[in-house]
Each structure stands twice: as C-alpha cells, then as structure tokens.
Amino acid sequence: MLTVRFPDLPTNPEEPHHAAFCQIRHLAHHADRSLCQAPGSTFGSTLGKEDDMIDKSDQADPGADDTDGQRWGQRTFSPEVVERAHEEIRRQEAERRRRLFGDRQPFAVPEDIIDFEPEAGVPVDYALNTAAATDATGGRMSHERCYELSIAAARQQGFLTRAQLARLGVDDGELDRLREAGLLTELDHGVYQHAASSVALKYGYSYAAWLALAPDRFRWERPQTATDDAVLSHESAAGLLGLGALAVPRTIFTAPAELPAPRATIIHVERLAAADVTVVEGIPVTTPFRTILDLMRGGTDHDDFGRALQEAVRRDLVDLQEVYDAMLPLAPAHSFPTAGPDFVAYFLPDLDPSGLTPRNLRAYAELTAADSVAEAQSRVAVLLAELRYPTGAQHPADDGLSRQIAAEIVGRLCR
Known part of the structure; x- marks a missing residue:
C-alpha cells in the first residue's frame, strides 16, 4: 500500500514520481478540489503549460535517469514545478479547513493537517475512500465530512469509536450505511475499523479495546x-x-x-x-x-x-x-x-541452550552449573592476568570479565 508523507513527495521504490503526481491528482479529485480547476490555482494553470512543465532535454530518452527533476510517466517536472505543486496543496488544504471549520472545530485539528502524522505517513487509501463513503451514504454525507472521517481514522491506526464518529457529525443512519458498504467494520462494542486500515486483527482487537476505554476522546487527546x-x-x-x-x-x-x-x-x-x-x-x-x-x-x-x-x-x-x-x-x-x-x-x-543468545547462555550456565562456572572462572582469571600483565606485576583481578567468559564457556559445553 502506498503511503505519503506530507509535505514531502511519497516514496515508492518502483515509481516514486509517478506515484507523487497521481497522489496529488487523486487527493484533489476525491476532495472535489481539482488542481487543474480550482479557482485561484497557480498550479492549475501551470499544468497546461508544456514549456514550464517539461524539461525538453530529457524527452529524447524517457527512460534516462532523472536526477534534476521529477518524472511522471514520460514527462519530467523541474524541482521548481514540484515545489509549486506542494505550495498549491498547502494553499488548498488551508482554504478547505477554513471553509469546513470556521470558528467551530469538532476535534483538535493539528497545526498543519497535511503534516499530521510525519512519523508514520498517511495511507493514500484513506483519502481515496472519501468518495466511496459519500456514495455509500447516498450523498447524505458531504465530501468534507467523509474526508475528516478518513483523516481521523488514519491518525488512529484506522479505528474510530461510535462516540468519535458522532463528534465528526456521523449519525446512526449514516454509520449503518457505512457499515453496510463495508467501509467500517465493528471489531469491539462501538469501535470500528476503517476499510483502508492494514492493521492485523491480532493487533486490531487490542487497539479497539484500548480506544473503548475512553471512547469519546481521540488518541491525540489522551x-x-x-x-x-x-x-x-x-x-x-x-x-x-x-x-x-x-x-x-x-x-x-x-x-x-x-x-x-x-x-x-x-x-x-x-x-x-x-x-x-x-x-x-x-x-x-x-x-x-x-x-x-x-x-x-x-x-x-x-x-x-x-x-x-x-x-x-x-x-x-x-x-x-x-x-x-x-x-x-x-x-x-x-x-x-x-x-x-x-x-x-x-x-x-x-x-535448548544451543539456541540461546550469549547473555542467556551465560545465565543458563550460572543457574544450572554454578560450581562449574566458578571452577572455570579461577582458570580464566589466571589466563587473563598472564595476557594482560606478562611482567608478573600484581594487579586487581577483573572478576566480572572472568566470570562472564567462564559462564559462556560452560554454557557452550552444555550444548
């Protein structure tokens, strides 16, 4: 599953630049804010200007390594254009938040929602399910509310409680339709997993139970x-x-x-x-x-x-x-x-001591053959003294080192 770290471009080992611009288009389309059509969009007009977008020196060899620009299919974008694309995303996201929330915020929105989870990335699937959620509710849920539902789920491993959904403006009827459409699945009483979540059930049930302890609070409010x-x-x-x-x-x-x-x-x-x-x-x-x-x-x-x-x-x-x-x-x-x-x-x-790591092999020897370890330690201590002080000068014995070496020797002999 592709993941995106805003505001940086996503990383995909096979098609990083193609994925990046596809993501820009997908997010714009599914949030009903096409970059090419958005009023006041500087990036929208840029998309139509081939001279600005294409580095003609690369057109002769579409498969050549691209180190100075960003490639989308057979088109190469300069770093300046890529930066303008990010600026446009940030501008539209800020406008969307102002239009959606105004002075009323149903939950603690991050300082910059584009960068809301920098350590884990944002799964594209959450954003792409926005349109599906709108369709599942017969258009009763706005694109904006479905988008916020997806964002909140992404910040919680793909899980939402009934109380959290209510805070996002999702009523019981809309919740039932989302469940019928397979976009939300109930894992625990009143806790639902988003269809885009990739968390395995082994972990999902435990996380759902943890959310259920404070169902009205989002993870970032705990x-x-x-x-x-x-x-x-x-x-x-x-x-x-x-x-x-x-x-x-x-x-x-x-x-x-x-x-x-x-x-x-x-x-x-x-x-x-x-x-x-x-x-x-x-x-x-x-x-x-x-x-x-x-x-x-x-x-x-x-x-x-x-x-x-x-x-x-x-x-x-x-x-x-x-x-x-x-x-x-x-x-x-x-x-x-x-x-x-x-x-x-x-x-x-x-x-089986043969499969133990050194520290547990030493512990095994200490517990099962302490007398043998003590006997081996006395011999190891003499050898260490000879190696470290060949002149025969008297120095304090290093009991810790000799004990560890002796325990590991005995442990290995126990295998």
Missing part, C-alpha cells in the same frame, strides 16, 4: 505519556507479544487510576514505570520482562507460565538471570523452587 494512560498487560500483553498460548477470555489493562471497564475488560490499578512499558503497533503494552512478572503475580498456571517464559528467553526478549532474580521474592507466595537447577528444570525443562 495522555501522550504511556504511563499516564491504560496499558495492555498480563495475559493480554503476553498474547500480543506472542508469549505462550494463554487463554485470554477478557482484555486486561493496567492503568494509573480507576477507569470504567467496558464489557469483557479487566483493569488493574497501578502506575507503571516508564521502563515497564513499550508500544507495539500503536498499542501501549507492558514489556516482556514486566509481562512475565505480572503473569506470575497474577497466578498463571505454572505450565502456561513456563511456556511463556521459555518463548521470551528463546527469542531473547528477556534476560533469564534478571527474571530469576526478580522472581525469587515471589517464590513463597507462588510455591516454585528457587535453587537455580531446580528453577530451570521446573519452568524450562525443554529449553
């Missing part, structure tokens, strides 16, 4: 710091991160304060540390390390927990030694062995 908002956690986080195969009958969040819980939703109240939160496909979610600890604290079946932990260790999403150290205080309440070899045998009986 706290911008993840720890100040609800975060997907526990079994739901494990499912999103691909840790094990836990049954998740409800969606689980952790929030810094009490929130109304929609149906099939559980909310734990706790302020998470910034280090415990990450973002996956736009969804704030606990990190693998925090998720593993939450599973144990939440009373997850030990077999299920072991499978989740093994997957996290195998994929190097967590440091096995750090997980072990953090879990020791939980042992009395959750009845699991604390001795290193017993811990590994209990939770990770099928873990």
Whole structure:
C-alpha cells in the first residue's frame, strides 16, 4: 500500500514520481478540489503549460535517469514545478479547513493537517475512500465530512469509536450505511475499523479495546505519556507479544487510576514505570520482562507460565538471570523452587541452550552449573592476568570479565 508523507513527495521504490503526481491528482479529485480547476490555482494553470512543465532535454530518452527533476510517466517536472505543486496543496488544504471549520472545530485539528502524522505517513487509501463513503451514504454525507472521517481514522491506526464518529457529525443512519458498504467494520462494542486500515486483527482487537476505554476522546487527546494512560498487560500483553498460548477470555489493562471497564475488560490499578512499558503497533503494552512478572503475580498456571517464559528467553526478549532474580521474592507466595537447577528444570525443562543468545547462555550456565562456572572462572582469571600483565606485576583481578567468559564457556559445553 502506498503511503505519503506530507509535505514531502511519497516514496515508492518502483515509481516514486509517478506515484507523487497521481497522489496529488487523486487527493484533489476525491476532495472535489481539482488542481487543474480550482479557482485561484497557480498550479492549475501551470499544468497546461508544456514549456514550464517539461524539461525538453530529457524527452529524447524517457527512460534516462532523472536526477534534476521529477518524472511522471514520460514527462519530467523541474524541482521548481514540484515545489509549486506542494505550495498549491498547502494553499488548498488551508482554504478547505477554513471553509469546513470556521470558528467551530469538532476535534483538535493539528497545526498543519497535511503534516499530521510525519512519523508514520498517511495511507493514500484513506483519502481515496472519501468518495466511496459519500456514495455509500447516498450523498447524505458531504465530501468534507467523509474526508475528516478518513483523516481521523488514519491518525488512529484506522479505528474510530461510535462516540468519535458522532463528534465528526456521523449519525446512526449514516454509520449503518457505512457499515453496510463495508467501509467500517465493528471489531469491539462501538469501535470500528476503517476499510483502508492494514492493521492485523491480532493487533486490531487490542487497539479497539484500548480506544473503548475512553471512547469519546481521540488518541491525540489522551495522555501522550504511556504511563499516564491504560496499558495492555498480563495475559493480554503476553498474547500480543506472542508469549505462550494463554487463554485470554477478557482484555486486561493496567492503568494509573480507576477507569470504567467496558464489557469483557479487566483493569488493574497501578502506575507503571516508564521502563515497564513499550508500544507495539500503536498499542501501549507492558514489556516482556514486566509481562512475565505480572503473569506470575497474577497466578498463571505454572505450565502456561513456563511456556511463556521459555518463548521470551528463546527469542531473547528477556534476560533469564534478571527474571530469576526478580522472581525469587515471589517464590513463597507462588510455591516454585528457587535453587537455580531446580528453577530451570521446573519452568524450562525443554529449553535448548544451543539456541540461546550469549547473555542467556551465560545465565543458563550460572543457574544450572554454578560450581562449574566458578571452577572455570579461577582458570580464566589466571589466563587473563598472564595476557594482560606478562611482567608478573600484581594487579586487581577483573572478576566480572572472568566470570562472564567462564559462564559462556560452560554454557557452550552444555550444548
């Protein structure tokens, strides 16, 4: 799917310049603002002037590399013309916003709607569905309202709540027609996915549940710091991160304060540390390390927990030694062995050390063969001293380095 970063030209590996000018024309056409026909358009008149638009030196070889201009099919556009095209888009967008909103704005419109999502780009499909939305409602929804619906959806991974749609002026009848036309699909109670959204259902259901926690607010109106908002956690986080195969009958969040819980939703109240939160496909979610600890604290079946932990260790999403150290205080309440070899045998009986990364291979050796690591360390320390201080001078031993080397040696021998 083509994506566009305004105000820059879109990047398409095969036809970048063709795509750029097609996008200009598509956006103009579907918003009923043709660049060639717009009153007062400076770019519209330019399109008709072949001498201004075409670099004749390139016409003899349409396939030649174009480094100084922008190519559209067999026509090459100078950088000056391209810049004028962007200026025209900005001018028309500013005029559209003034005409649409005036002094009334149904939601917080960005400073420059053309550049509303610079870090992710704007899917062309959202803009191109504007005309389809108008047709689906039998013309009852204006081009402007359909366009704003598409823009708002694009800023939220392609999702909108019923309350947000109401703020955009979409009534229940129009919503039903949009659903019948296949432009909106309900994923959660009162949360809809736009037809142009490319988010996989694995992530879509979680994102829809997150939006449903505050259905009347757009994403950009919610706290911008993840720890100040609800975060997907526990079994739901494990499912999103691909840790094990836990049954998740409800969606689980952790929030810094009490929130109304929609149906099939559980909310734990706790302020998470910034280090415990990450973002996956736009969804704030606990990190693998925090998720593993939450599973144990939440009373997850030990077999299920072991499978989740093994997957996290195998994929190097967590440091096995750090997980072990953090879990020791939980042992009395959750009845699991604390001795290193017993811990590994209990939770990770099928873990293959040959596939582990160096840090987890060292942790595996420390937990399962600490005596062998200690013995190897004494020999490694002597060797390091000889290599670093060949004169025999006495220097403090580097216990950390020798321990790591010894643990990795033992770990490799365990393979």
